[in-house]
Amino acid sequence: MSKKYWETLPQGSVVLEAGSSAKFKTGGWRSMRPKWIEENCIQCMFCWMYCPDMSVKVTAEGKRAEFDYDYCKGCGICALECPGKKGNKAIVMEEEGK
Amino acid sequence: MGKIVAVTGNEACAQALKQINPDVCAAYPITPATDLMQRFSGFVNDGKVDTELVLVESEHSAMSACIGAAAAGGRVATATSSQGLALMWEMLYIAAGTRLPIVMPLVNRALSAPLNIHGDHSDGMGARDTGWIQFYSENAQEAYDNTIQAFRVAEHLDIRLPVIVCMDGFIVSHSIERVEYIDDADVKKFVGKFVAVNPLLDIDNPKSYGPLILTDLYHEYKRAQHEVMTRVPKVVLEVAAEFEKMTGRRYGLFETYRLEDAEMAVVVMSSAAGTTKDIIDQYRDRGVKIGLLKPRMFRPFPFAEIANALKHVKAIAVLDRADSFGGMGPLYSEIAGAVMQMDTKPAMINKIFGLGGRDYLPDQAEHVIDELITLAKTGKVQAVKEYIGVRE
Numbered sequence: 428m429s430k431k432y433w434e435t436l437p438q439g440s441v442v443l444e445a446g447s448s449a450k451f452k453t454g455g456w457r458s459m460r461p462k463w464i465e466e467n468c469i470q471c472m473f474c475w476m477y478c479p480d481m482s483v484k485v486t487a488e489g490k491r492a493e494f495d496y497d498y499c500k501g502c503g504i505c506a507l508e509c510p511g512k513k514g515n516k517a518i519v520m521e522e523e524g525k
Numbered sequence: 526m527g528k529i530v531a532v533t534g535n536e537a538c539a540q541a542l543k544q545i546n547p548d549v550c551a552a553y554p555i556t557p558a559t560d561l562m563q564r565f566s567g568f569v570n571d572g573k574v575d576t577e578l579v580l581v582e583s584e585h586s587a588m589s590a591c592i593g594a595a596a597a598g599g600r601v602a603t604a605t606s607s608q609g610l611a612l613m614w615e616m617l618y619i620a621a622g623t624r625l626p627i628v629m630p631l632v633n634r635a636l637s638a639p640l641n642i643h644g645d646h647s648d649g650m651g652a653r654d655t656g657w658i659q660f661y662s663e664n665a666q667e668a669y670d671n672t673i674q675a676f677r678v679a680e681h682l683d684i685r686l687p688v689i690v691c692m693d694g695f696i697v698s699h700s701i702e703r704v705e706y707i708d709d710a711d712v713k714k715f716v717g718k719f720v721a722v723n724p725l726l727d728i729d730n731p732k733s734y735g736p737l738i739l740t741d742l743y744h745e746y747k748r749a750q751h752e753v754m755t756r757v758p759k760v761v762l763e764v765a766a767e768f769e770k771m772t773g774r775r776y777g778l779f780e781t782y783r784l785e786d787a788e789m790a791v792v793v794m795s796s797a798a799g800t801t802k803d804i805i806d807q808y809r810d811r812g813v814k815i816g817l818l819k820p821r822m823f824r825p826f827p828f829a830e831i832a833n834a835l836k837h838v839k840a841i842a843v844l845d846r847a848d849s850f851g852g853m854g855p856l857y858s859e860i861a862g863a864v865m866q867m868d869t870k871p872a873m874i875n876k877i878f879g880l881g882g883r884d885y886l887p888d889q890a891e892h893v894i895d896e897l898i899t900l901a902k903t904g905k906v907q908a909v910k911e912y913i914g915v916r917e
Contacts, residue, residue, distance in 0.1 A: 433752075
């Protein structure tokens with residue numbers, strides 16, 4: 428007899444696969460989108476350090492790269508912490524879809 | 526062969542835990558369960574067990590630590606009462622939903638307010654819907670036997686659910702009774718080696734406990750949780766049959782007393798059943814066809830089996846040692862649910878008794894049986910729900 432769908436679920440809702448959170452793309456939650464302005468970036472990596480979702484990508488050379496919009500929830504911590512260059516922020520928040 | 530001793534209910538349960546020797550116990554003291562865990566902590570101190578005893582700052586933490594230890598892959602136990610169980614509330618659902626086989630003696634005690642340390646079933650009934658299996662014990666022997674059987678039920682690979690083993694606070698927990706202990710080696714053999722399922726400490730196979738599951742799958746997980754509960758009665762009876770082979774003591778989903786040819790029945794759980802049996806004997810001597818049904822397993826509730834056992838009676842009194850304010854007594858609701866499946870429905874009344882440790886005296890049982898006799902004759906229920914033993 429074939430099992431019903433709910434009978435195939437792992438007991439006690441245990442996730443038996445490591446690192447499966449990568450499959451859960453949380454970028455869809457975002458209403459505010461961080462925008463990286465490269466000319467104002469001093470490569471301090473504060474954004475990378477503060478991001479709670481590891482959504483700031485880093486190049487092979489250890490340089491700041493583009494945001495990973497698949498996971499960025501748009502919390503804005505990076506924009507708040509960004510020291511910018513001479514008073515000009517390297518990260519600004521923009522309304523999503525504009 | 527076992528040893529016959531004179532011990533309290535708490536002492537007997539502590540002995541059961543000692544013989545089972547769990548990997549982890551996390552507990553916080555609360556009257557009247559304090560004495561149980563205090564005795565067990567003595568066994569830890571004296572090296573009689575090699576349990577990791579985690580002394581925590583609250584019952585919420587106690588159950589949290591038990592959940593962590595069980596998920597890690599250990600055999601886990603704790604004990605509590607009343608407010609302690611209430612403080613565990615959210616964690617109780619997590620233990621059951623995560624399918625962790627934790628065993629917890631619950632020394633039944635009233636809930637505040639007003640503050641009261643004595644026995645009633647308010648605490649256990651409050652945990653009715655948490656997904657834990659629940660056993661209620663009449664005396665110290667049953668509390669001891671149920672605790673040992675609980676591990677087998679909880680840890681059965683078809684079940685993997687936490688189990689609460691209840692006994693009445695003070696009435697059983699602090700009264701010295703004759704108890705027959707099973708030999709250590711026999712308990713060890715009966716309970717067997719703990720088999721971990723998806724243990725977190727299996728670091729070669731990393732996994733996550735406690736995921737977020739929303740509208741896409743939550744309903745299916747609850748359906749699966751309901752299904753596992755339906756498998757419990759069979760396992761409980763198998764474990765009981767094996768236990769009977771070892772001890773000669775018979776357990777079922779419920780106990781019946783002089784019920785086979787009865788025209789009327791009293792349904793009551795735990796220590797009050799003992800008093801009721803005595804009074805039933807007196808009425809039987811006078812030719813009154815009265816019997817008793819004492820549920821042992823309250824969760825899952827064996828609706829069909831109980832309906833079958835009560836199918837021939839004309840009138841039933843359900844005695845609840847807990848109230849659902851503004852509703853019927855919790856045991857009454859279950860019996861009413863069972864009776865609904867019967868072709869001819871008996872007349873039913875609900876009596877709330879013994880709250881906050883108020884003594885359940887023989888005259889209360891007599892009062893109930895007298896009312897049942899009239900009820901069986903007339904079939905007319907005067908008041909469905911009533912308090913008995915109230916000072917007026």
